[in-house]
Amino acid sequence: MSLHPERLPSSLILVGAGKMGGSMLEGWLDVGMNPSGVTVIDPRPSEEMTRLCAEKGIALNPSDQPSGPDVLVLAVKPQMLETAAPALNGYLGPQTLIISILAGKTIGDLTGRLPAASAVVRAMPNLPASIGRGATGAAANAQVSETQRLMADALLASNGIVEWLPSEDLIDAVTAVSGSGPAYVFHLVECLAEAGAAAGLPPDLAQRLARATVTGAGELLFRSDLPPATLRQNVTSPGGTTAAALEILMRDPDGLKDLMREAVAAAKRRAGELAG
Ligand SMILES: NC(=O)c1ccc[n+]([C@@H]2O[C@H](COP(=O)([O-])OP(=O)(O)OC[C@H]3O[C@@H](n4cnc5c(N)ncnc54)[C@H](OP(=O)(O)O)[C@@H]3O)[C@@H](O)[C@H]2O)c1
Secondary structure, three states, X not given: OOOOHHHOOOOEEEEOOOHHHHHHHHHHHHXXXXXXXXEEEOXXXXXXXXXXXXXXXXXXXXXXXXXXXXXXXXXXXXXXXXXXXXXXXXXXXXXXXXXXXXXXXXXXXXXXXOOOOXXXXXXXXXXXXXXXXXEEEEEEOOOOOHHHHHHHHHHXXXXXXXXEOOOHHHHHXXXXXXXXXXXXXXXXXXHHHHHHHXXXXXXXXXXXXXXXXXXXXXXXXHXXXXXXXHHHHHOOOOOOHHHHHHHXXXXXXXXXXXXXXXXXXXXXXXXXXXXX
């Protein structure tokens, strides 16, 4: 991950400081964003958010309406866009870059509802962003300048890796892979634990082993430059126990590959339906 604190905006409004907005704010502060340049708008901020803003000197729901920041980050629930739109319009200046993380809301939806909008980045982060290990796919409209794209990259990279997409159309596929992906991995732990119990382990013990195995393997993958296939081959002796299991998981057809392809296709299809 390449962090560029010097590219962070000097003024930013965060609209919606819930789970994801709050995590993003913490990421920006961690990489050196100047808190006095941040304004948070949220009608019912959590106690933690109120405390964080007070501690850091961040303006929270100021009585003077802020306007024309470098960046406005939109992190309300998608269904709140309609309600929030009139207020949002008032915050925008001609140079303001909007970064939206609203699932299913296209750049067209945003510019359609916000007449003052021009430059828009649509981003899809995922849950591990809350611990700085997220994976975000992002797409920009033609009005986004190179400086604004780098600014968006600096903000999004504070929560993990950022992949810029050549076309917004790819967001549904990103949603299906990394957006929804953490749940697939949690389910893998459930399946491994259940299989361990079926193999004779006490269920609690199987849970602990499965959990530590997936998090440990994930950390190894994180720390390594090797492709996952090489890491897999490195621990698979011919004719050994791992090979016996992989023969089942990798069978063709009906192995994990086909199942995963089907699952990701279903998630992508659903993302398209929800957007439409
Ligand atoms: N969580 C994820 O893993 C994830 C991943 C990718 C994308 N996203 C996107 O991130 C967005 C936020 O999700 P979340 O899970 O963080 O939801 P959340 O915890 O409900 O956060 C939304 C926040 O916005 C506040 N809000 C509601 N109306 C507002 C308004 N008019 N102006 C300002 N703030 C307002 C809400 O307050 P109240 O609670 O009082 O209504 C809440 O604090 C969603 O659009 C979602 O699609 C989330």
